[in-house]
């Protein structure tokens with residue numbers, strides 16, 4: 001009997017001309033599809049397509065199509081789903097954005113997986129085989145246990161020199177704009193350390209010396225992280241991740257994290273405006289303390305990249321301009337920015353809606369690089385312009401050089417700084433084409 005076939009697709013976002021963004025190489029590979037493949041019964045054949053670097057085989061003989069998307073790729077995801085539906089295929093959608101707007105997403109597919117798939121995926125496949133697929137599946141996780149990801153399905157593709165893993169999911173904080181908070185509501189689920197190490201060992205055995213810990217906030221549990229770092233160190237690998245900037249206060253932890261092989265951390269600093277952070281329910285992040293914390297992190301040998309947003313209620317045109325100086329003065333190696341966007345389902349979206357401050361109703365235009373709300377101290381058009389001006393300033397040749405090449409320790413970490421320089425140049429190339437640099 002012919003094996004059933006599942007096609008898993010990671011979609012790519014559109015550019016401003018509604019063309020799918022394509023790259024020669026995909027550095028940041030998602031974990032969701034290799035995990036879904038591992039959760040699929042063994043009598044199924046599974047194929048993974050990473051649209052950023054591959055074409056979608058719309059004429060596939062697959063029985064079932066499942067599409068996962070990150071952030072703004074949701075629009076593309078829906079278009080792909082419609083195309084497969086036209087061809088008579090059964091389509092399932094999942095991922096963060098789909099989970100936040102499940103009712104809307106459900107219009108374009110046969111079934112929606114809301115939230116984590118671990119506890120429901122087996123049932124989805126079983127129901128499909130019985131012809132009893134339900135319109136949605138949702139079951140909250142109470143503990144996090146995941147199988148060995150099927151990286152064998154992506155190894156031959158043109159991906160970067162590191163693979164993703166995850167130790168924990170969720171975050172104990174409750175920032176109003178955040179989709180992580182929206183889905184996990186302060187819940188923070190951790191995997192058994194032995195399982196995390198099992199996955200890192202697999203990555204090492206596959207010939208990789210680096211991995212990316214995809215957690216939303218790896219310092220959510222200090223004791224857990226200390227124990228994890230002790231085990232990671234034994235594997236002699238290099239890694240990167242993201243967490244709260246508060247780690248900058250903890251020199252002992254920083255030393256242990258760096259000693260375990262951590263090369264770089266990314267921080268969602270969001271804003272240098274106290275007022276803006278207050279509106280985002282993130283008052284605990286103190287901008288005055290950012291420079292000292294960043295200095296401590298860099299002194300431990302860990303490179304700092306940042307994610308920030310503009311357009312919150314404390315932001316003025318001046319504070320957005322000042323952000324460029326902050327990035328340059330603190331020598332942030334990879335800075336990324338977005339316009340604060342009210343994602344449906346978040347508290348921030350509900351607040352703006354209640355105050356009639358949603359400027360663009362079409363949620364499919366929500367791409368993080370155009371204002372869709374009415375800011376407090378400027379017009380939406382001024383915000384969009386200030387956003388691109390900020391990007392152009394931060395990615396000017398002089399700022400790039402100051403942040404990556406003109407550093408006191410340049411000659412001790414030359415390879416790393418040249419690597420960051422090249423990434424910055426690539427981002428600059430994208431910004432000139434009005435493409436927001438992101439991790440796809």
Ligand code: SF4
Pocket residue numbers: 171172173174175178179180181216217244268
């Ligand atoms: S700290 Fe980061 S992950 Fe946690 S709720 Fe805030 S924005 Fe979301």
